[in-house]
Amino acid sequence: MEEVVLRLEGATYRHSVYAPLPLKPWRSIKGPGIFEANISLQKGTILGLVGPNGAGKTTLLRVMAGILPLQTGCVYSGSDDLMRTEQQLRQMVGHMPEQVRWQGRKTVRQALLELGEMRHASEKRIDKLLTLVGLTTRKDSALSELSQGMRQRLTLGVALLGSPKILLLDEPLNGLDPVGAAAFVALLKSLTEKGVSIVLSSHQVEGLIGIIDRLALMHRGHILAEGTLEGVAKSLKLDSKTEIKGTGSPPRFKKYGINPSQVHLEEKNGYWNALLEQAQPHLLTKLVNDGVEITEWSIRQPNVVEMLCAATGQSLEDVGLEVASSAYVPLRTFGGEEE
Amino acid sequence: MNDFKRIVKLAKRLTFERMFSTRMYIMLPVLLLFIPGMAWGFSDPNIVLPGGHQPESAMEVLFYASLGVVFGATMCAVLLSYDGVSRERASGVLELRLSQPMSRAHQSIAMILGSWKAILIPTWLLLLVSVLVVRYRMGEWISLTDFLVYFSSTALILLWYVLFTLLASSYTREQGTAISFGVGMWFLFTFLWALITTMVAFASGVSIGQENDASWVMLEGALDLLSPNGVYHHLLETRLPQIDRGISSWQSWSMGLVWTIIPSWMFIRRMEKILP
Numbered sequence: 001m002e003e004v005v006l007r008l009e010g011a012t013y014r015h016s017v018y019a020p021l022p023l024k025p026w027r028s029i030k031g032p033g034i035f036e037a038n039i040s041l042q043k044g045t046i047l048g049l050v051g052p053n054g055a056g057k058t059t060l061l062r063v064m065a066g067i068l069p070l071q072t073g074c075v076y077s078g079s080d081d082l083m084r085t086e087q088q089l090r091q092m093v094g095h096m097p098e099q100v101r102w103q104g105r106k107t108v109r110q111a112l113l114e115l116g117e118m119r120h121a122s123e124k125r126i127d128k129l130l131t132l133v134g135l136t137t138r139k140d141s142a143l144s145e146l147s148q149g150m151r152q153r154l155t156l157g158v159a160l161l162g163s164p165k166i167l168l169l170d171e172p173l174n175g176l177d178p179v180g181a182a183a184f185v186a187l188l189k190s191l192t193e194k195g196v197s198i199v200l201s202s203h204q205v206e207g208l209i210g211i212i213d214r215l216a217l218m219h220r221g222h223i224l225a226e227g228t229l230e231g232v233a234k235s236l237k238l239d240s241k242t243e244i245k246g247t248g249s250p251p252r253f254k255k256y257g258i259n260p261s262q263v264h265l266e267e268k269n270g271y272w273n274a275l276l277e278q279a280q281p282h283l284l285t286k287l288v289n290d291g292v293e294i295t296e297w298s299i300r301q302p303n304v305v306e307m308l309c310a311a312t313g314q315s316l317e318d319v320g321l322e323v324a325s326s327a328y329v330p331l332r333t334f335g336g337e338e339e
Numbered sequence: 340m341n342d343f344k345r346i347v348k349l350a351k352r353l354t355f356e357r358m359f360s361t362r363m364y365i366m367l368p369v370l371l372l373f374i375p376g377m378a379w380g381f382s383d384p385n386i387v388l389p390g391g392h393q394p395e396s397a398m399e400v401l402f403y404a405s406l407g408v409v410f411g412a413t414m415c416a417v418l419l420s421y422d423g424v425s426r427e428r429a430s431g432v433l434e435l436r437l438s439q440p441m442s443r444a445h446q447s448i449a450m451i452l453g454s455w456k457a458i459l460i461p462t463w464l465l466l467l468v469s470v471l472v473v474r475y476r477m478g479e480w481i482s483l484t485d486f487l488v489y490f491s492s493t494a495l496i497l498l499w500y501v502l503f504t505l506l507a508s509s510y511t512r513e514q515g516t517a518i519s520f521g522v523g524m525w526f527l528f529t530f531l532w533a534l535i536t537t538m539v540a541f542a543s544g545v546s547i548g549q550e551n552d553a554s555w556v557m558l559e560g561a562l563d564l565l566s567p568n569g570v571y572h573h574l575l576e577t578r579l580p581q582i583d584r585g586i587s588s589w590q591s592w593s594m595g596l597v598w599t600i601i602p603s604w605m606f607i608r609r610m611e612k613i614l615p
Contacts, residue, residue, distance in 0.1 A: 062434075062615070065438045066438065067434065067437045067438050067615060068614070087440055087442060090438055090439060090440040091440040093438070094438075095434070095435070095438035097431050097434040097435060097438075097615070098431070099431065100430060100431035100432060100434070100435060101429075101430040101431060102430065102432065103426075103430055104356075105360075106356060110352075113352075114349065114352050115435060115436065115439060117345055117348050117349050117352070117441075118345070118349070118436070118439035118440065118441035118446070119439060119440060119441075120345075155435070158435050159435075161439075162440070
């Protein structure tokens with residue numbers, strides 16, 4: 001079993017929601033957030049935190065970063081070393097929030113030096129970090145001059161300031177071009193090889209597959225499933241699927257002993273596309289022998305969206321469009337006004 | 340590096356950033372005109388103030404010239420600090436700061452010191468110029484005690500305005516709301532306080548604006564303790580024996596302490612609980 005670096009047990013944090021009454025205009029109630037989250041982070045692995053908008057991913061990351069205090073539950077360093085203060089937690093965690101809008105006349109290096117003061121980071125360390133995140137040539141550029149991708153790199157640099165054991169990344173691939181994203185992923189992999197554990201939250205779920213070692217599915221503040229991709233799929237009783245594309249007339253799958261209700265067939269301009277709910281390894285030979293024109297064939301693992309739908313018991317539309325609860329979560333927006 | 344050194348270093352960076360910001364360059368001519376300019380004007384040997392009064396000492400001239408601090412430097416303090424928290428909160432940098440292992444209280448102290456020093460250093464330099472101007476025009480130096488009281492009182496009033504503005508900034512998410520709070524508060528204490536004093540006097544049956552009426556002078560003096568500008572003037576008046584508004588030195592300094600401690604405590608508490 002791999003070494004656990006951080007463990008959350010029954011972690012709860014609920015946002016305060018303003019709910020005035022005529023005689024109590026200051027009244028607020030507990031709203032959405034995270035509810036009794038249990039999660040273990042293993043050394044040198046990447047955990048993908050996946051869920052629809054408002055699922056509580058950012059709140060969970062902020063709790064893990066020691067920014068939001070736990071209302072109930074405990075955080076353990078390792079498997080059983082109780083952490084008593086958020087400051088202890090912040091010591092071992094590097095946090096990269098979503099889309100930091102760096103601005104001002106301050107240079108990249110000055111910004112890193114300023115935040116580095118809080119972690120006792122030396123100038124040598126800052127220069128190393130600038131090289132690591134690929135900003136050496138822009139170190140004297142003003143923050144306002146940076147592109148979105150460069151801002152993301154700078155934020156990553158800040159997250160890496162104190163050589164953290166744990167890195168929490170909230171939507172880190174946003175704003176990165178494909179080459180930048182690939183380089184970013186390679187950097188994350190190299191960090192895990194050095195023993196850094198990473199939690200990565202993203203709504204670009206398909207992009208996560210090649211990156212993460214483990215997956216946690218979140219919905220409405222709850223962690224519904226956690227484990228390896230295969231493990232989660234298995235726990236949700238999801239089979240591998242067969243995807244077939246062809247031309248001409250599509251085959252009658254009933255003939256091959258496949259229940260038609262388990263086949264999703266689409267036809268367009270002489271092409272057809274069939275998704276079979278189960279793995280059918282011997283079907284290809286039979287179809288080819290029967291003269292069916294196949295252009296593509298694959299047996300694939302259930303994807304993250306399918307896992308999320310299975311875990312929530314909701315349809316794709318329901319999971320994807322149900323964002324009403326997220327409207328209550330105080331987000332960093334310009335329209336938000338006072339909390 | 341110990342925590343104190345870290346606070347000082349962070350404050351120094353913030354001071355540097357704000358002191359050389361565009362808005363400081365915009366405010367500098369205003370400060371130049373208000374502070375040494377007023378010292379120049381009030382130290383004119385032929386000046387006659389309303390009521391036929393003529394300033395008698397260098398300290399009295401500097402007392403009148405302190406209007407430059409009340410009108411110019413405090414506004415500059417507000418304009419330099421109004422986005423101290425709100426801008427970083429809106430941009431997400433605050434979240435990065437809050438995720439650092441340095442305690443939030445220490446971060447807040449660094450923020451206060453940094454914003455305060457950014458306005459304090461130029462104001463003190465201009466006050467020094469004012470002292471020299473008064474010496475040049477009147478041929479008289481102020482005493483060392485006068486100097487210390489004048490400079491420390493000015494430092495305190497600037498600190499209070501920085502604290503109120505930072506506190507307001509920590510409660511707002513929009514820059515516009517933050518600046519409205521700051522300017523509104525400045526307006527209240529600088530212009531509207533006289534109106535409040537008048538209203539209280541009217542409600543108390545005290546004749547308004549009668550400088551020879553002891554009850555009006557006492558009431559005005561007492562109400563001034565509830566305004567930072569009023570406390571500032573009380574502190575300066577401790578060095579002007581000819582002025583007696585019924586408030587003793589210890590009362591003035593105690594209120595100065597209250598105006599310092601309560602907003603500082605409120606700001607630090609606020610920052611300890613702030614959400615990114």
